[in-house]
Amino acid sequence: IVACESSLAPLFIASFKRLGVLSRDGSAVRPFEIDRGGFLISEAAAAICLEKPAASNPAGEVCIEKWTLGADATHLTAADAQARRLGQLIDRGLSSGGIDLIHAHGTATSMNDASELLAIERSLEIAGQASTPCPAIYSHKGAIGHSLGAAGLVAVVLNVLMHRYSCVLPSPWTHRPMEMHRVNIEQQVRERPVNRSLALAAGFGGPLACVTLRTI
DSSP states (O other): OEEEEOOOOHHHHHHHHHHTOBOTTSOOOOTTBTTOOOBOBOOEEEEOOOOOOOTTOOTTOEEEEEEEEEEOOSOSSSOOTTOHHHHHHHHHHHTTSOOSEEEOOOOOOHHHHHHHHHHHHHHHHHHTOOOSSOOEEEOTHHHHOBOGGGHHHHHHHHHHHHHHHTEEOOOTTOOSBOOOSSOBOOSSOEEOOOSEEEEEEEOTTSEEEEEEEEEO
């Protein structure tokens, strides 16, 4: 599977600026920051090779546990403030057990981060997860910006690496995180086992996706 995006055209950038989702002053992207100001558009490409599971697979391999797709038709460009459909996708992802890492869509926009965090914490409460330490929440957009159509697969690749290296990547520009009760955001690399993770993706117009990964 390959995903790539290169949309740094003036008209395209101006369209996002008109929507009010780009960083107001061109500063760093700060997912789940109280004073978040939007995202920066970036270029990226990601590729991942899928193989059928075999009896000979060595321990430590990362597999796709489940995936689910959905749509939020609340608004042409805005998401449902209550994130009801997104919450249903997360509920399905959490139905197989505890989670160590949630790789959020996390665009650092006012609406996305608030509604996404609401859905994540609500789903964790429904699932009755009370692990210690609590699941980490992360968005790679704080490091490399928003690569639009490639962002979903970039998240999956980074999750695989965090599984393999038993660590959670930091959100270095998020200095004053939003209030969180069931997840934790890291400002430095955190060494911890990642045996099960979840990645989320959302797009303008309402497409939603959720995939969970598990270390065999």
